[in-house]
Amino acid sequence: MLLLQLSSPFKLRCIAELWVAMLGKRKVQPSSKMNERSLMATSCRLLFCSFFIYVLISSSSVTKLAAGGTAKGNSSAVPVDVGVIFGRENWVGRMGLTCIQMALSDFYASHPHCNTRIRLHVRDSGQDVVGAAAAALYLMEKIKVKAIVGPMTSTEARFVIDLGTKAQVPIISYSATSRLLSCGQLPYFIRAAQNDSSQVLAIGALVQAFGWREVVPIYMDNEYGEGIIPDLAYTMQQINTRILYRSVISPFANDDQILEELLKLKTMQTRVFVVHLLPNIGSRLFSIAKDAGMMSEGYVWIVTSGISNFLNSLDNTVIESMQGVLGVKTYVPKTKELDSFAGRWKVKFQEDNSDMPKDAMLNVLGLWAYDAASALARAAEEVGDVNFVFMEANNSSNFTDLHNIKVSRAGPELLRAISSTRFKGLSGEFSLLDGQLQSSTYQIINVIGHGGREIGFWTPENGLTRDRNTVSQPNSLKPNLRAIIWPGDLSSIPRGWVIPTSGNELRILVPVRHDFEEFVKVTQDPITNATEVTGYCIDVFEEVMARLPYYISRTYVPFAKDGNLTSAGSYDDMVYQVYLQKYDAVVGDVTIRANRSRYVDFTQPYTLSGLVMVVPVKDDNNKNAWTFLKPLTSDLWVTILCFFVFIAFVVWVLEHRINKEFRGPPFQQAGTSLYYSFSVMVFAQRENIVSNLGRFVVVVWVFVVLILTQSYTASLTSMLTVQKLRPTATDLNELIRKEEYIGCSSGSFIKGLLQSLGISESRLRTFSNPAQLDELLSNGSSNGGIAAAVGEIPYMKLFVDIYCSKYTTVQLPYGSGGFGYVFPLGSPLVHDVSKAIMDVMEGDKISTIEKSGF
16 A cells, blocks of 8 residues: 555556566576476466556556546546646646646545546647647547547637537637637637636726827737737727727747837837737747837837736746836635645646746646636536446547547536536636636736736726725726836836827928918918918917927928929818828818818817808998988887877866966967977976976876987987998898809818709809909899808908908808818827817917917
8 A cells, every 4th residue: 555655656666676576586497397386376476466566557547647536535436538638848738737637636635425536638739739639539539538628729729629519528728718719609618717808898998097099909810819809999999099000920920020010010109009919929029129129118018918927937037128017917816725725736846847947836827727627527526427428420430530520428418517617716706607717807917026016906897996895986087006117117107109200200281372361371482492381270289289298399391382382282182191191280271071080080170160151231221311200110100199199188188277378269278288298398388387287297298208309319310320231141042042143262162062052063153362252242143243152160250350341141050160180090199189279279378369360
């Protein structure tokens, strides 16, 4: 029994010594004859020795295959053959194999009376797709395994999973994390690890928190790299961040090819990079990036869990080149069980892999392998009454006949049992949903010093938080994270972009026009041929540039033909030059239009938006001899006359009996009463009122007459001195029905708009300057002019200010976006310039610029 507990080298030595001892008890002389009894005794000794050697070898083999879990316990346990495909030359594969063996050993040590025992069959894939497929096919056809753990990479797993689906053998992977390996489409694939795409929300939260508007993903050209890109692109779109370029690195790229790709990125304006590479490629990339000067001030590097989970295993030189990098790392709760296992694992790993470096570190992939093996052992025990055999598909003896591959009878039950397994593992709660591990917490780290420093966490419920159990503040303008040291040993948040084309100044295109030069005016010095650009649009842009938190070198280039100041094309042509990347921006009176927005990005408008119609005005007041009657309406005149007669009658009734001035013949009494009523209007009455009641009536009448005379005087004065101007037309549709001539600026988009409203081109007349527009409106539609002109608010407002007494504007229901500055699609300047425009528009500086420009 003591011999059974010895290691394999000691067993073999003891077996050899035992064999020599058994044979050495009887010395055989060549010349002597052996009798029958001695021959029989010697044979018995040899038979006993052979049997003992067989037991020792069998015990050693079983111990090795079952990882120590079947050496004791239930002797009648049903063996369950399970294959393991790993890369022997990859220390990650060896780490996973050690964890799997320890998981089975720990499980059966704590459950000695299980009815099943997993028996491992290990095959090396050679880190090759064909090798992995061949290993899987061998395990299924020859060994008839009931499940396979592995292979290591997503590329190797693709074909192995298809084989497992056909043979109904569950394929359990703790390291194939690509989104392209969808568990929903591959029913016999179980991902005992996190899906790579589950971390894109955490990456998106980081990008949004720091306000970066453009990122460049750097990923591998295989299943592992391409799997994350669709979800990353969608997440960036949701937070209004663009991906204008995708940097693809071949798994077989050499250092020169990686450097060539990095130098291409260096010439771009984007400085935020999301790196999704395997550790071996990622470590080379950062070392080359540091030598290329791309780990300095202004750069932002975010690495996915594919690198973050392996930080403790990277060389110190690689860590030194990654200073300031942000990482999204799988969160593993710290427990006493985990600490105990890590110590035991290190001892066993060094014992089983003496040729590997002694500083190899355990990471989350090993914990996932441990939990996957534990789940498989639990599932095998649950399906213990199922006959673990294969059903023959045909009589072919060729195990490479993929069409007639054998089908596992226990596969569906084992798959169901694994999918429903729930327990607390070393990596956290082991719970499968749709065939993959569920874990939603990520740790945000910052590479500083000799490793990654924790700066916060991300969860779907709370987003980015400083501590795992705290709740983020949605109204906070700053990310709820600990202090970050960025590349270049800076503490200030990088802007995330630079001026493109290797830092050259912005080449800004400006329009050349000779009408409404108050907006943009280009002049040329006749001696030096130097051009000067002025105007309202330029003044606003210069003020906006002064409000930016950084300086941008710029130069204005007129959009003119060579050698003169003649425009080189329309505004659409000018905008298209930015789309062709010939210029970096357009500054001028460029209207924000939907069709232009397909090619470029516009800033916030810095002028009023909309269209108006300019029409002549006419005076409604016709001054003639009867103008004095216009202040009062005819009904009011009749009413006043009736009141004069009524007051005369009332005064006569109250006074003629007691006042002799109201006596006499009837005609005299009527004339006196009427004269008195009218004379009160100018306070020229001569008759005295003697009765108190009469006096009261006269006082009231005097007050009424005073109000009437004052109102009449004011109205008449206004009509004789103030013009009452009214537009000659207020409805564009009415002008269209009357087939009047309509004017618009030459080269403007408004001509196309008017034609879409049903106005024929023959009824449209264009103007190129305010004086020409004034002439057309003055002549009128019947005299070779126009009845109205349609234009944008800024132009027409300026025109009416020049000819304020002749024309007025009528608002139209057709809109325009106003004037905005043009930048290339996805330019991060758009966001900053728009914020600066709002700052200028809300202050009093814009009024000063308007007064100066107009």
